[in-house]
Amino acid sequence: MSLLEIKNLHASVNDNEILKGIDLTVNPGEVHSIMGPNGSGKSTLAQVLARRESYQVTAGSITLDGKDLMAMKPEEAACEGLFMAFQYPVEIPGISNAYFLRAALNAIRKYRGEDEMDAMDFLPLLKEKMRMLEMDERFLNRPVNEGFSGGEKKRNEIVQMAVLEPRLAVLDETDSGLDIDALKIVAKGVNAMRSKDRAMVLVTHYQRLLDYIVPDFVHVLVNGRIVKSGGPELALELEQKGYSWTEGEMAGARR
Amino acid sequence: MISAIQAPEKYLETFETSKSRSGSQPRWLQALRQKAFERFSDVGFPTTHDEDWRFTNVSAVSGTSFELAEPITVSGEQLQPFGVSQFACRLVFVNGLFAHDLSTVGSMPAGVKVGSLAAHIAAAPEHVEQHIGRYLSIERDAFAALNSAFIEDGIYVEVPAGVAVEAPIYALFVTVPDAAPSMNHPRNLIVAGENSQVTIVEDYVSLGEGTSFSNTATELIAGENSHVEHYMVVREGEKAYNFSTLRIQQGRSASVATHSLLLSAALVRNNVHPVLAGEGSECLINGLFMANGRQHMDNYMLVEHASPHCDSRQFYNGILNGQSHGVFHGRIIVHKDAQKTDAKQTNRNLLLSDDAQIDTKPQLEIYADDVKCTHGATIGQFDDNALFYLRSRGLAEAAARHVLLLAFANECLDRMNSPQIREHLEKLVVAGMPEAATFAGPRSGEGAERNWEEMG
Numbered sequence: 001m002s003l004l005e006i007k008n009l010h011a012s013v014n015d016n017e018i019l020k021g022i023d024l025t026v027n028p029g030e031v032h033s034i035m036g037p038n039g040s041g042k043s044t045l046a047q048v049l050a051r052r053e054s055y056q057v058t059a060g061s062i063t064l065d066g067k068d069l070m071a072m073k074p075e076e077a078a079c080e081g082l083f084m085a086f087q088y089p090v091e092i093p094g095i096s097n098a099y100f101l102r103a104a105l106n107a108i109r110k111y112r113g114e115d116e117m118d119a120m121d122f123l124p125l126l127k128e129k130m131r132m133l134e135m136d137e138r139f140l141n142r143p144v145n146e147g148f149s150g151g152e153k154k155r156n157e158i159v160q161m162a163v164l165e166p167r168l169a170v171l172d173e174t175d176s177g178l179d180i181d182a183l184k185i186v187a188k189g190v191n192a193m194r195s196k197d198r199a200m201v202l203v204t205h206y207q208r209l210l211d212y213i214v215p216d217f218v219h220v221l222v223n224g225r226i227v228k229s230g231g232p233e234l235a236l237e238l239e240q241k242g243y244s245w246t247e248g249e250m251a252g253a254r255r
Numbered sequence: 256m257i258s259a260i261q262a263p264e265k266y267l268e269t270f271e272t273s274k275s276r277s278g279s280q281p282r283w284l285q286a287l288r289q290k291a292f293e294r295f296s297d298v299g300f301p302t303t304h305d306e307d308w309r310f311t312n313v314s315a316v317s318g319t320s321f322e323l324a325e326p327i328t329v330s331g332e333q334l335q336p337f338g339v340s341q342f343a344c345r346l347v348f349v350n351g352l353f354a355h356d357l358s359t360v361g362s363m364p365a366g367v368k369v370g371s372l373a374a375h376i377a378a379a380p381e382h383v384e385q386h387i388g389r390y391l392s393i394e395r396d397a398f399a400a401l402n403s404a405f406i407e408d409g410i411y412v413e414v415p416a417g418v419a420v421e422a423p424i425y426a427l428f429v430t431v432p433d434a435a436p437s438m439n440h441p442r443n444l445i446v447a448g449e450n451s452q453v454t455i456v457e458d459y460v461s462l463g464e465g466t467s468f469s470n471t472a473t474e475l476i477a478g479e480n481s482h483v484e485h486y487m488v489v490r491e492g493e494k495a496y497n498f499s500t501l502r503i504q505q506g507r508s509a510s511v512a513t514h515s516l517l518l519s520a521a522l523v524r525n526n527v528h529p530v531l532a533g534e535g536s537e538c539l540i541n542g543l544f545m546a547n548g549r550q551h552m553d554n555y556m557l558v559e560h561a562s563p564h565c566d567s568r569q570f571y572n573g574i575l576n577g578q579s580h581g582v583f584h585g586r587i588i589v590h591k592d593a594q595k596t597d598a599k600q601t602n603r604n605l606l607l608s609d610d611a612q613i614d615t616k617p618q619l620e621i622y623a624d625d626v627k628c629t630h631g632a633t634i635g636q637f638d639d640n641a642l643f644y645l646r647s648r649g650l651a652e653a654a655a656r657h658v659l660l661l662a663f664a665n666e667c668l669d670r671m672n673s674p675q676i677r678e679h680l681e682k683l684v685v686a687g688m689p690e691a692a693t694f695a696g697p698r699s700g701e702g703a704e705r706n707w708e709e710m711g
Contacts, residue, residue, distance in 0.1 A: 050647050078649035090644040094662030094669070103658060104648035111649070143662075160648065 001066055003028050003168055003199045004049075009060035011041075011048050017058070018044040020224035026168070029196040033210055034203045035235060036221035037243040042203045043087060045221070046172040049201075050084035051077045064168065078104075079111035081167030085157035085174045092144040097156065098126060100144045101163055108164060129162040133189045151182035158189040169193070170201045175209035187212030207239040220246050266295070269323045269438075270404060276323070277373070277407045281380045284387075284406065291393045291403030298397050307396075310582040310614040311553040315522060316496050321438035321468050323405075324350035327431050329462060331357055334427065337460050338679065342425035344369065349429045351439030351469075352408050361422060366415040369424055372444055373408040382413065387444055391474050391502040396526065398498045402472040405440035409471070412455060416448035416478070423454040423673055430495060432465025443473040447481040449506070454484040454673055459499075459520075461492035471499045477509040479533060484672050485513045490683065491520040493548075500526040507533030507562075514671055515542035515571075516680055517552050518687045528557040531565035531593075542571040543667035545687055546579030546611075553582035556600075560593035560626075569600040572667050574660065575611035576689045585630060586618040593623045600630040605637070605663055607689060660688055 004026040011019040018041045026032055036042050048055045051074040062069040106116040133155045145153050154174050161169055190213050218234040219226045227246050270292050300317035301308040329349055347357035353371030360369050376383050393400040410426045447453050477483045489497045497520045517523050529538045544552045558567045573581040583602040604613045617630040637659055645655035664684045671677040
């Protein structure tokens with residue numbers, strides 16, 4: 001069974017239709033990349049998947065592992081194995097990274113009927129994941145994302161993903177704003193998470209990310225629709241020809 | 256001004272009772288009390304026409320006949336729930352009077368005096384005379400005058416020059432309400448000598464329900480280059496009125512931190528009045544107030560910069576639920592000679608219900624020309640982005656709100672220096688937090704957030 005099944009998805013923000021009929025199937029073990037110009041609806045798709053309430057789904061269906069994602073609250077989606085790395089991670093002063101992440105992990109474990117993890121067991125796990133993302137241990141006790149640089153915030157998202165071990169990870173422009181060194185570190189972390197049970201959806205504006213995380217499938221999103229799908233070579237083609245190339249394709253797709 | 260006329264008559268009798276109860280106080284103290292009582296009789300209780308009391312109506316206090324709280328004995332067991340037995344140095348006051356049997360000072364460095372003010376007045380009146388009433392003005396505030404009129408007992412701490420007291424001095428003030436409304440007026444004196452260091456906690460609790468009025472005043476004299484940390488905790492009953500004034504006098508390069516944690520009482524007025532009198536001194540004024548139901552919590556800060564190169568930092572966070580009302584009045588006075596003053600004031604408020612209310616008011620009076628003063632306040636609800644972020648990581652909505660509340664409270668708790676006290680107070684905060692299920696958060700989304708920040 002596919003892990004994520006999106007059928008004819010239409011979604012609006014403030015009565016503005018952004019997604020105009022998306023179909024996408026993601027199977028366990030696959031990495032899909034969604035590319036597209038600014039305003040094409042990439043981030044909206046990510047937010048809808050994470051169940052942000054300000055995005056209204058007006059038509060279509062989404063299932064996560066066969067279950068109706070549209071019926072889930074954000075926390076239920078997370079507990080069912082969905083994780084979104086935020087394009088703009090939120091700063092939460094007053095709560096340490098370690099406290100926050102342990103609370104999150106335990107919420108998910110509890111939902112699955114597993115024992116909660118105490119601080120003694122949790123800290124080594126978190127430290128290991130932070131080492132993988134080359135984050136200094138002092139970030140353990142720093143308030144969540146507060147005063148982090150852009151790159152540190154993005155790495156912190158991947159640390160969270162590594163700790164929470166989702167079945168489906170949606171990375172919303174995780175590469176934006178990263179320098180090449182940070183990008184390599186993030187890619188290394190993401191690649192280490194690839195497995196036959198886990199799927200990933202990389203939402204990105206730039207082909208550069210795909211040099212380091214090679215996807216199985218690339219989809220081009222323009223004006224709320226997927227206008228072209230293919231293998232990794234599609235990303236290169238897009239890089240050479242630019243997004244304007246797809247606009248002609250879109251006209252073709254409409255027929 | 257009816258209350259102003261009525262007040263003295265009601266209080267005259269209790270004043271006479273108090274004088275006869277405290278017996279043979281030195282003449283200078285009797286004179287101080289008499290003068291203070293006269294002052295109180297002249298001015299009476301303030302009304303909301305008074306700018307300093309604009310947001311707080313004290314008629315619940317001025318309109319009630321309070322008897323002087325009787326001396327009463329309580330058992331150690333009764334104090335168990337307050338969770339202070341972990342502190343090696345504990346002073347317990349019951350209805351304003353020192354409870355010798357319940358208190359333990361522990362081991363103190365040589366020369367340090369810790370105990371009851373009444374005992375020290377009897378033993379070494381000249382030490383007390385030097386300081387008491389010298390800095391707390393009975394002219395400024397009717398409640399300070401009333402407190403001074405009833406000086407009988409309270410904390411006495413004296414730390415000689417160069418001595419550091421490691422263990423916090425924890426004072427528990429227990430009010431035991433009577434059938435009739437009762438009042439007590441603890442008076443505390445803390446004298447930290449040059450280069451000394453000391454940490455003091457005042458914790459006000461109620462044992463039982465009933466109408467009570469605690470009107471306390473603390474004079475804290477921080478000598479040159481001393482380091483003093485002061486904590487004020489109010490967790491009184493639902494019919495308790497707690498009025499307090501903390502008057503801090505700072506010498507050259509003295510560093511003082513004052514933390515207030517207001518958790519419960521019907522009506523709280525928390526006056527904090529540091530005077531940075533010595534050059535290069537610094538003061539942290541940190542507070543968290545959490546009001547529920549119909550509680551009213553008023554924080555009145557008066558920060559006086561009287562010398563050059565002094566820093567003051569005010570951070571107050573308010574969490575207001577139910578129909579509660581919070582007030583933050585942050586007044587900063589920079590005197591003419593206080594050049595290079597750096598004063599900062601921040602008041603952040605979280606309104607958890609549509610009926611909760613906050614009044615926040617900065618008041619800057621600057622008479623020097625080379626200063627940096629900033630102030631800012633926010634009034635808002637939960638940040639939707641933060642809420643969604645937490646939920647997207649698996650936390651249920653109620654748990655996410657709880658985490659954000661804790662985060663907001665932690666901003667204040669994290670400024671506390673003593674890990675032991677911080678841990679103790681965090682437990683009180685968590686226990687006092689509104690159950691996440693009981694507040695859905697206001698639905699009025701847009702335009703609800705207000706921020707302002709200015710530089711002067």
